[in-house]
Amino acid sequence: MTSEFFVGVDEIRYEGPNSDNPLAFRWYDKNRLVDGKSMADHLRLAACYWHSFCWDGFDIFGDGTMERPWHPNQATSDSPQDGMGQARLKMAAAFEFFVKLGIPFWCFHDRDIAPEGSSFAETTRRVDEMVDLAGQYQEQSGTKLLWGTANLFSNARFQAGAATNPDPEVFAAAAGQVAHCLEATHRLGGENYVLWGGREGYETLLNTDMGRELDQMGRFLHMVVEHKYKIGFEGLILLEPKPFEPTKHQYDFDVASVHAFLQKYGLQEEVAVNIEVNHATLSGHDFAHEIATAFNAGIFGSIDANAGDPRLGWDVDRFPVSVEEMTLGMVEVLRGGGFTSGGLNFDAKLRRQSIARDDLFHAHIGGMDTMARSLLAASSILNSGDLDDSRDSRYLGWTTEFGQSILNGEATLESLRTRSMGAQEPARVSGRQEALENTVARHIERIR
Numbered sequence: 459m460t461s462e463f464f465v466g467v468d469e470i471r472y473e474g475p476n477s478d479n480p481l482a483f484r485w486y487d488k489n490r491l492v493d494g495k496s497m498a499d500h501l502r503l504a505a506c507y508w509h510s511f512c513w514d515g516f517d518i519f520g521d522g523t524m525e526r527p528w529h530p531n532q533a534t535s536d537s538p539q540d541g542m543g544q545a546r547l548k549m550a551a552a553f554e555f556f557v558k559l560g561i562p563f564w565c566f567h568d569r570d571i572a573p574e575g576s577s578f579a580e581t582t583r584r585v586d587e588m589v590d591l592a593g594q595y596q597e598q599s600g601t602k603l604l605w606g607t608a609n610l611f612s613n614a615r616f617q618a619g620a621a622t623n624p625d626p627e628v629f630a631a632a633a634g635q636v637a638h639c640l641e642a643t644h645r646l647g648g649e650n651y652v653l654w655g656g657r658e659g660y661e662t663l664l665n666t667d668m669g670r671e672l673d674q675m676g677r678f679l680h681m682v683v684e685h686k687y688k689i690g691f692e693g694l695i696l697l698e699p700k701p702f703e704p705t706k707h708q709y710d711f712d713v714a715s716v717h718a719f720l721q722k723y724g725l726q727e728e729v730a731v732n733i734e735v736n737h738a739t740l741s742g743h744d745f746a747h748e749i750a751t752a753f754n755a756g757i758f759g760s761i762d763a764n765a766g767d768p769r770l771g772w773d774v775d776r777f778p779v780s781v782e783e784m785t786l787g788m789v790e791v792l793r794g795g796g797f798t799s800g801g802l803n804f805d806a807k808l809r810r811q812s813i814a815r816d817d818l819f820h821a822h823i824g825g826m827d828t829m830a831r832s833l834l835a836a837s838s839i840l841n842s843g844d845l846d847d848s849r850d851s852r853y854l855g856w857t858t859e860f861g862q863s864i865l866n867g868e869a870t871l872e873s874l875r876t877r878s879m880g881a882q883e884p885a886r887v888s889g890r891q892e893a894l895e896n897t898v899a900r901h902i903e904r905i906r
């Protein structure tokens with residue numbers, strides 16, 4: 459086995475809120491019971507392969523900044539010179555990281571774990587070899603796979619989309635890739651399978667037949683569901699909404715658009731959503747809004763936990779640091795009944811100047827502590843009844859016979875007009891927003 463990469467970092471342990479040890483958890487205490495369930499089982503935290511191990515800090519203006527010796531351009535005389543050797547080195551570092559961090563799950567794209575070969579057949583052989591290796595690492599470490607996904611956006615063949623491509627040959631290539639990646643995910647015991655449509659959208663309507671592309675996407679998704687049943691994969695199939703970037707408009711714009719799409723193509727019972735915080739904010743919504751929308755539609759699946767930047771209108775994928783934002787999200791998650799097969803994946807990356815090896819630990823420790831505090835605050839809020847009592851009382855009128863007569867269809871516009879003729883002006887009551895915001899703040903302050 460390859461030698462240690464994160465030298466000097468030992469297993470990260472829970473030391474409690476008073477600890478000054480920057481390489482310890484202050485809030486994430488995996489065995490702590492919250493409403494009868496362990497924190498680990500509530501949060502189902504995952505680290506992602508792509509940002510942490512495939513990205514070396516490059517951006518559109520500059521080269522990589524981070525030491526990632528498995529990158530072809532960083533190969534030295536004593537590191538592997540071939541793509542598969544580099545992929546193995548990368549996987550050794552990744553699993554060393556998952557184990558030391560004590561994070562229970564990981565997530566990957568097929569192209570993250572193995573370099574593409576010169577043909578589809580060679581590429582699939584390479585992926586299979588790395589999936590076998592990942593299986594061994596999973597077995598040794600106990601790390602589990604939250605989800606796998608096919609990268610249908612990096613290769614130039616997907617410039618005009620994968621399922622939505624004007625050329626059926628590209629659709630076929632994408633279908634083959636997804637069949638293989640779904641099977642790989644299944645082999646690794648993956649608990650979900652994600653599709654993010656990074657190129658499923660358009661740059662200009664001048665060359666785009668939107669209706670046709672949506673029909674193609676509907677057909678593609680049906681094929682994915684059919685294949686899931688064929689191979690006996692029991693996890694959820696998840697679409698990950700994002701409004702734009704890289705394309706100008708993506709069809710999976712937000713949770714509501716995905717729900718409409720699933721309904722139109724008869725897939726609402728088969729497919730759910732993976733909600734990413736930064737994608738939610740890019741679509742003009744709050745994170746909590748997207749979660750509530752998904753639960754209301756019955757399509758909540760999983761979460762990519764990260765954060766945007768209030769002044770940057772692109773997908774900066776920071777690690778989550780706002781306990782308030784995440785608490786409001788976790789209130790909706792707990793209210794909806796929590797995760798089933800989904801979890802919280804840190805689809806987040808370091809800042810480009812964070813080039814020390816242990817920066818990856820600091821980033822994840824901060825993210826895990828933020829989610830743990832948010833879980834505790836959300837549970838405290840819901841258990842107190844402070845929000846729900848006030849919410850329920852706002853709708854009290856709807857529980858009366860009169861309110862029910864409207865909802866059950868007895869009342870008509872006509873009958874309500876007659877009633878209004880003799881009625882007094884309805885009494886208005888306070889929405890109490892500021893008081894409720896203070897209530898949330900109080901719960902966050904008091905958690906221990």
Ligand code: XUL
Pocket residue numbers: 567607652653654698700734762773805
């Ligand atoms: C892109 C993004 C992806 C998906 C998986 O913004 O979030 O990494 O999570 O393809």
Ligand code: CO
Pocket residue numbers: 698734762805
């Ligand atoms: Co994501």
